[in-house]
Ligand SMILES: *[C@@H]1O[C@H](CO)[C@@H](O)[C@H](O)[C@H]1NC(C)=O
Ligand SMILES: *[C@@H]1O[C@H](CO)[C@@H](O)[C@H](O)[C@H]1NC(C)=O
Ligand SMILES: *[C@@H]1O[C@H](CO)[C@@H](O)[C@H](O)[C@H]1NC(C)=O
Ligand SMILES: *[C@@H]1O[C@H](CO)[C@@H](O)[C@H](O)[C@H]1NC(C)=O
Ligand SMILES: *[C@@H]1O[C@H](CO)[C@@H](O)[C@H](O)[C@H]1NC(C)=O
Ligand SMILES: *[C@@H]1O[C@H](CO)[C@@H](O)[C@H](O)[C@H]1NC(C)=O
């Protein structure tokens with residue numbers, strides 16, 4: 001009996017280490033503390049926010065393949081609105097892990113803020129004191145570009161452009177069916193492929209999703225001409241391309257992604273990442289940076 005339990009304990013250790021390694025901590029790309037005021041410690045708003053975070057986090061524990069959820073807590077004027085969106089290809093376990101991590105980290109990234117948005121590689125997590133459901137918003141947004149240059153940038157951007165246009169078409173064509181998530185790849189040369197991903201929150205209409213993706217994508221020539229990788233992350237839609245596979249079955253086998261530089265201000269990225277240049281724009285900015 002004693003031997004059996006020792007074995008059981010060793011087995012448990014082994015299993016738990018498998019579980020820990022099987023679900024690595026999601027990678028925070030950026031947390032944006034928006035300029036929508038602060039709440040007081042111990043206020044009703046804080047109480048409601050804590051309820052909301054717990055509720056979203058426990059909702060994510062029973063996903064059944066869903067990638068999106070919205071939820072409110074409390075009553076006006078202290079009502080808190082929250083939502084999460086997992087990347088369309090991740091498993092329930094990865095989504096759940098990302099949402100749970102985000103719901104814990106969001107309080108430490110932007111303490112006492114009434115509105116925060118965090119983008120991870122695997123999910124987006126967001127809360128606010130105003131309704132944020134079914135509204136197409138392009139800001140605040142974060143743009144990250146991998147500063148390594150491609151050879152033949154004109155042709156490279158042309159291929160990225162064609163790939164993106166095709167993905168936007170597919171993501172918004174029959175949105176109820178397609179969940180507003182699309183990936184695509186294209187050959188650049190004999191040894192290099194371009195991998196792309198586009199996603200909207202599925203509470204948007206197909207036409208809003210298209211408008212959102214087209215608008216954020218139109219910033220590419222300004223931010224990311226000829227760059228080997230780029231992401232534009234907004235509240236309602238996002239896209240990313242890389243010259244290595246980073247989604248689906250590839251994700252596990254992908255090389256460690258080049259990591260973003262520490263961004264300016266008090267907005268935080270998980271670690272200082274080589275090669276990446278990050279810019280962000282807020283509500284009050286008139287035009288794309
Ligand atoms: C959210 O909070 C800000 C700052 O306190 C306030 O100006 C704004 O009116 C609030 N919005 C809503 C919908 O309550
Ligand atoms: C908030 O409540 C906790 C526990 O009731 C208390 O220890 C703390 O001092 C309070 N903080 C403020 C700023 O009122
Ligand atoms: C989520 O948003 C939709 C659209 O606004 C709304 O109908 C639904 O009630 C919301 N869900 C929750 C839990 O608030
Ligand atoms: C393909 O393009 C990449 C990126 O510019 C370059 O590093 C690689 O050498 C190219 N391969 C071929 C076969 O031209
Ligand atoms: C869109 O998806 C719905 C639901 O699956 C399906 O009934 C409909 O035929 C599709 N429409 C087109 C144009 O493919
Ligand atoms: C993509 O190509 C189309 C057609 O050539 C062009 O009008 C558009 O500006 C390009 N978009 C980007 C973001 O480069």
Ligand SMILES: *[C@@H]1O[C@H](CO)[C@@H](O)[C@H](O)[C@H]1NC(C)=O
Pocket residue numbers: 264265266
């Ligand atoms: C960062 O936060 C500190 C302390 O809250 C503040 O003094 C500083 O001005 C902030 N920096 C920026 C760039 O917002």
